Amino acid sequence: MTQILFKDINKEGLHTMKVYEGLGGYQSLKKAFAQKPEEIVEAVKASGLRGRGGAGFPTGLKWSFLAKDVFPRYLCCNADESEPGTCKDRELLLKNPHLLIEGMILCSYACRIETGYIYFRGEFQDLSFIMDKALDEARAKGYLGKNILGSGFDLDIHTHLGAGAYICGEESALLNSLEGGRGEPRMKPPFPAVEGLYSKPTVINNVETLCAVPYIVSEGADKYAALGTEKSKGTKLVSVSGHVKKPGNYEIEMGTPTSELIYNLAGGIQNDNKLKAFIPGGSSVPMLPADKVDTPYDYESLAEAGTMLGSGALIVIDDSINIVEATLRLISFYMHESCGKCTPCREGTRWLHQIVERIMQNKGQLEYITRLEDICDNMAFKTFCPLADACVAPVVSSIKYFRADYEEYFKNVPAGAAS
Amino acid sequence: MQEYKFTEEQEKEISRILAKYPVKTSALLPLLTLVQRADRVVSPEAMVAISKKLDVSPAYVQSVMSFYTMYHTEKVGKYMILFCINISCQLNGCDKLLEHTARKLNIKVGETTSDEKFTLHREECLAACTEAPMMRVNDTYYGNLTEQRIDQILESLD
Numbered sequence: 001m002t003q004i005l006f007k008d009i010n011k012e013g014l015h016t017m018k019v020y021e022g023l024g025g026y027q028s029l030k031k032a033f034a035q036k037p038e039e040i041v042e043a044v045k046a047s048g049l050r051g052r053g054g055a056g057f058p059t060g061l062k063w064s065f066l067a068k069d070v071f072p073r074y075l076c077c078n079a080d081e082s083e084p085g086t087c088k089d090r091e092l093l094l095k096n097p098h099l100l101i102e103g104m105i106l107c108s109y110a111c112r113i114e115t116g117y118i119y120f121r122g123e124f125q126d127l128s129f130i131m132d133k134a135l136d137e138a139r140a141k142g143y144l145g146k147n148i149l150g151s152g153f154d155l156d157i158h159t160h161l162g163a164g165a166y167i168c169g170e171e172s173a174l175l176n177s178l179e180g181g182r183g184e185p186r187m188k189p190p191f192p193a194v195e196g197l198y199s200k201p202t203v204i205n206n207v208e209t210l211c212a213v214p215y216i217v218s219e220g221a222d223k224y225a226a227l228g229t230e231k232s233k234g235t236k237l238v239s240v241s242g243h244v245k246k247p248g249n250y251e252i253e254m255g256t257p258t259s260e261l262i263y264n265l266a267g268g269i270q271n272d273n274k275l276k277a278f279i280p281g282g283s284s285v286p287m288l289p290a291d292k293v294d295t296p297y298d299y300e301s302l303a304e305a306g307t308m309l310g311s312g313a314l315i316v317i318d319d320s321i322n323i324v325e326a327t328l329r330l331i332s333f334y335m336h337e338s339c340g341k342c343t344p345c346r347e348g349t350r351w352l353h354q355i356v357e358r359i360m361q362n363k364g365q366l367e368y369i370t371r372l373e374d375i376c377d378n379m380a381f382k383t384f385c386p387l388a389d390a391c392v393a394p395v396v397s398s399i400k401y402f403r404a405d406y407e408e409y410f411k412n413v414p415a416g417a418a419s
Numbered sequence: 420m421q422e423y424k425f426t427e428e429q430e431k432e433i434s435r436i437l438a439k440y441p442v443k444t445s446a447l448l449p450l451l452t453l454v455q456r457a458d459r460v461v462s463p464e465a466m467v468a469i470s471k472k473l474d475v476s477p478a479y480v481q482s483v484m485s486f487y488t489m490y491h492t493e494k495v496g497k498y499m500i501l502f503c504i505n506i507s508c509q510l511n512g513c514d515k516l517l518e519h520t521a522r523k524l525n526i527k528v529g530e531t532t533s534d535e536k537f538t539l540h541r542e543e544c545l546a547a548c549t550e551a552p553m554m555r556v557n558d559t560y561y562g563n564l565t566e567q568r569i570d571q572i573l574e575s576l577d
Contacts, residue, residue, distance in 0.1 A: 089546070122452070
């Protein structure tokens with residue numbers, strides 16, 4: 001399978017300038033500087049690259065939305081990887097920091113940006129140290145700084161650490177956090193492309209998205225667009241975790257069957273148990289039952305199957321556990337991470353938690369399921385940011401496909417326990 | 420309240436941090452992190468000192484700080500153990516391993532050992548799901564945990 005992001009990922013010393021350059025690193029810059037910035041934006045549009053952080057928005061289009069003639073502009077790389085199940089950016093940042101720097105330089109040149117930030121989640125302190133070293137190497141080589149390679153283009157990139165808040169992966173919350181505030185989401189519009197960091201036009205892209213740009217510039221948009229499906233172009237890193245024998249991050253061409261990821265790349269189900277369910281795109285997307293395992297892994301096919309590709313985190317669940325246990329763990333996560341700004345999310349996540357916990361303590365009754373669905377209905381799409389929707393996804397899908405798992409708990413309810 | 424003094428090295432680091440941003444307030448999280456890493460706590464005195472550096476009120480510093488889980492208003496142990504309990508780790512048996520770790524340290528989850536060496540926290544996803552079950556001790560990630568491996572890791576820390 002074609003490897004773009006992971007081509008040399010396990011090469012010793014890849015994180016150093018010497019090895020990275022030896023493998024052709026930073027070659028795309030000369031090619032880019034020979035073109036007009038707009039041409040790079042057009043190439044990224046033509047490549048079909050879409051945001052790899054979760055929303056899947058076309059990258060080139062996002063770049064073209066920047067408010068015209070307003071400067072300075074900023075680039076923020078979202079390295080706040082916090083979606084449960086997702087750890088692909090961590091591997092890229094740990095082993096190949098220069099690929100991200102090269103991608104950020106290309107994006108900045110294309111969008112006429114002179115300052116970039118990499119927003120790491122606070123727990124990625126180790127990665128920010130690695131990145132600081134790589135940035136120093138890039139400055140020493142003249143890939144960052146004034147008049148880069150004689151192009152007349154200036155750019156510097158800085159690392160910035162968050163401090164433990166899932167919500168800061170949401171782009172407007174990330175901006176508030178980077179400005180030194182509480183990481184609460186902003187009302188949109190205005191979108192960051194118009195009013196972003198310090199109220200200036202801002203591009204925010206995920207690590208994996210920016211890491212795909214050097215290939216597009218070096219090899220051409222056509223070559224990238226030839227990979228994948230008609231609407232989901234290129235390759236995708238997928239973090240396969242849970243009940244599999246060989247968990248890992250795997251780079252696949254878009255459209256590869258999910259079963260190929262689970263049974264071939266990840267070696268199949270642990271202890272040769274049976275597959276029960278899988279969450280294809282991180283904890284915020286609906287889970288699917290085992291009979292949908294052949295769904296092609298791309299944006300459209302997964303949407304058609306009633307879920308989403310999300311951040312590319314495939315969580316595999318076998319038949320050794322009751323789905324309600326896993327669902328409660330996810331609700332608990334969203335309850336913990338709700339920033340509290342919007343009432344439906346702040347209260348809703350807590351209510352869902354209380355009810356499901358009660359069900360698991362054998363104190364529930366059938367009517368609780370209707371109540372859960374009711375609350376979900378009053379949470380979804382009624383908040384500033386998608387955190388509430390994300391919490392609803394596992395609840396609604398677990399009820400839809402695994403109702404029997406809930407009913408299991410209603411069988412042994414002691415008389416008078418339910419209310 | 421005693422005045423909080425940054426060390427000479429910290430002052431240099433603060434200048435380096437401030438140079439990254441066109442707006443001072445952006446340095447708030449980095450300065451809180453700087454203090455927390457040195458003191459294992461962010462004291463009210465430190466909040467005041469940071470507020471002066473950034474020309475904001477101490478109340479503003481506290482309101483921002485309280486949003487983020489990685490800052491502590493009570494001193495934590497020399498080794499901060501963040502034990503992931505989210506779904507991929509749950510599916511791979513983290514609950515029992517967390518109990519084991521707490522038993523081994525003779526504390527409850529959320530507590531600090533009496534010698535102030537270890538603090539044990541239950542933590543949401545740390546983005547190392549393919550190495551589940553995992554934990555982070557200070558800046559280091561440890562994956563593929565078993566009871567024996569946890570024992571070895573704890574013993575290796577002095």
